Amino acid sequence: MMNALALRWAFRTMAAAMLSANAGALAMPPAPTNVVATDRPGDGGGAVMLQWTAPAPSEVKEARIERSATAAELKASAPNSAAWISVASAPTLAGEGLGFEITDLPPSAANKSSTDQLVFRVAFLGTDGEMSAFTDSNTVVGVANIFLAKKLGLAVSLVLVCGSVILWILLARAGRSVKIRRIAALDAVDEAIGRATEMGRPVLFVPGIQDMTDIQTVAGVTILGRVAKTAAEYDATLEVPTCRSIVMSACRDTVQAAHFGAGRPETYREANINYITDEQFGYVAYVAGRMVREKPAACFYMGAFYAESLVLAENGNAVGAIQIAGTAEPSQLPFFVAACDYTLIGEEFLAASAYLSGERDQLGSIKGQDLGKLIAVMVILVGCVLATVAAFAPEGASARASAAFQNFLGG
Amino acid sequence: MTTTSQTNMNKQSPGRLRAFLAGIGNVDRRWIFLSMALAVGVPILLKLRFPEVPGPMAKATFDAVESIPEGSRVLLSFDYDPASAGELQPMANALVYHCASRHHRIVFMALWPLGKQMADKTIKDVLLEFHHEYKYGVDYVQLGYKAGNEGVIKLMTTNIPGQYPTDADGAALSKMPIVADAADLRAFKFIGSFSAGFPGAKEWVQYAKGNTPDAFKVVGGSTGVQVSQLLPYYPKQMEGLLVAIKGAAEYEMLVTSKYPTSHYADRLEEGRRRMGPQLVAHLLMIGLIVLGNVAMIAGRGMKGGAR
Amino acid sequence: MLRRTIPMLILAASGILLVVAYFSPFTTSWSETVLGWFNVLAAVAFVLGAGNLLAVNLELVSARRAGWAYALITLLSFAAMFVFGLFKIGVVPNPDHPNVYFAGDYESSQSAFGWVYEYIFSPLTSTMFALLAFYVASAAFRAFRAKNIEAILLLSTAFIVLIAQTAGGMFLTGWIPEDSMFAFLRFDWMKVGITEYIQTAGMRAITIGIALGIAATSLRLILGLDKSYLSKN
Known part of the structure; x- marks a missing residue:
């Protein structure tokens, strides 16, 4: 009995000595344990989260991750090629917590919104370059979810902004007083058209150089409706050269409607609303030439403008026209401010149509927009405070809160 | 008599000077146009040059091209037309020369209809002029213009072969080694957009970089007017930014000092050449603004005197 | 009804649908599809625009009203570029299809279209852009x-x-x-x-x-x- 025990002890000691000698030479890291693969929630498919138990950082350098090849990949590749495909290397600790994200997995041939059944395997790379054995994960399928979680912040913002606009529309309908500050540029519309009528010179309206897909063009065309109505009432000639065919068509409809609205359908002249060219500077050359020859008494620039803004505004200034501009192109605002009598800056321009209509519903929507602005200011303040505190304590809870907040807002 | 007239003259002189200065405020704008023509034309004729010191944005752009491994695949989008070529062509020339000097494989494309011609010109005047070894389909390719604005970028983030089955001349891209294996934008290490407006560098940041932030570096080349819209993205979402002629001149200096050209290259000195007229034109603008203010003050004085 | 109610319904339905579609991976690409439809519409509408351009300028020329000479230049340029582009005048054949004349690129610099682009259109647009230098100077003088x-x-x-x-x-x-x-x-x-x-x-x-x-x-x-x-x- 004693002999048997002694023999077993001797064998164990020898084996331990051999193992430790081996370890000293190769330092093979331990194989990963608890490798679990799960579908990434709230994504568009093709992503999987991988978790494993992380070893001590001194033992391993990184984790090597491979996945099983899909049937289509095996069919396409050469015979006897590897059934495993390397997908990523990860810092070893990344397997903890939420897990390591594997993205851009190939979609299944049968269903583009999910992957085939996949198995992942993970091995550790030791500090001296030795690889551990691989450990397989469970089988997993990366499925697309109905809602993209990364857009949650945007969805919440959308609901808040639209909600505040709708809330104020309802409040305005219910009789709540809606006070909007006076916008000098819009109050000057009547004066400008009146002056043109007195001088017997035309009114020029330029609805920008973009198509109807640009919201600024839509805003410009809605303002055109008001300008055209006043021009019809004053019996002033309104000219609208356009840069896009569809804009021409929309402008004709709008001006015609304005003439009907003013009770003077007979004064509508379709020939005054023309398509010139899609080419930016060709269009500008035409409009500038027209200004110099016809000398309009009032010029309106309402829409999306680029480098042509100053050429138009300076020519208008040279012929002595009253000029009112409006655009949401931030880079062109300084030029309009310098060369025009009045400029609608960004949101003023977009609110102009509602302001001019004078309808309670539409004025309420401007008030709602202001509420949205208040929400934006609060979000900025919270973000600034969080980011500032996080800068002083990069490892603390505030840093995590700051990162989570940024992540929620889509950044 | 003499004494009286002198006294009158002394009394009138400040009045006349003031009236003259006030009159400047209403000077015919054609005089301003003429002075601007001279301010730009004379330095061009005299070939005025001034030393440029590279700024942080030009250095960042240079470092972005240097930091990717030699022979990387890069995408250059020419998002401008002849109207803004004066500002953007010099930086396009320098960037293409820089990429070729690093032996990067270059894919040319355009989101503006006339951008393709701008890219063709750069290929002819710079790429093939200084790097005869570049072979079409292997070292560079011209994808040409594709309609769809930012939609083109969005589709390229997931499917390049679907979006571009052929090059600009209709030859199959699947047979060209440079792009045969490029499935989506992650196949590139670097994206450069020379941008005069929409669509341009801003859209490349929003839709390409925003989708895969770590896959590639993005560098923008912008006109002076548009830069305010790109500044918020630099340096986090846009690793480099070249602003107008000044940016091009600084970048040219960096590129040509590290990679001297094999022969004289005015195309790689365009930026620096154009900085001479720019300096004089800017000085003229400052002078005009000062004059305008002197005229305003003189005009106020006259009104005050009348009162 | 046809000109107000139906367009408003189309706008409301497509607007709400596309906003909601943006948040789901299954429908994100719908906006691109709609943009594609718009491009088709815009291409068709271009015929309307070109027709309008021709009508206005032909009327100016035939009535000999003020500026009719400019209108004539516009008409001639329009016709020339139309012919150059449509019939691919002077294009170099595509190397992959040397026998198919129409496979050549109409925009290549050797073609008539390319020549007009490079030597007429390009300098003209650059000139228009360069005018900004003059206007910036005069605006700065007046406004600052x-x-x-x-x-x-x-x-x-x-x-x-x-x-x-x-x-x-x-x-x-x-x-x-x-x-x-x-x-x-x-x-x-x-x-x-x-x-x-x-x-x-x-x-x-x-x-x-x-x-x-x-x-x-x-x-x-x-x-x-x-x-x-x-x-x-």
């Missing part, structure tokens, strides 16, 4: 007047940026060491400070306002509150 404190601040900023954007900035203040406490007085530093902090902050504020304005305008259109873009029945 030190009328109040805000205008003086604007003027000072303009001086700094104008000087810093040239070698003049380095010439005047380049001697101040970058690591000294007076480095902020260097024109290049001041320009970076102005553009990266002051201008960017202001621009962001304007951009946020514009984004909210776009949301509110879109909502007014989708809800049918703003109908001014529609014609009368």
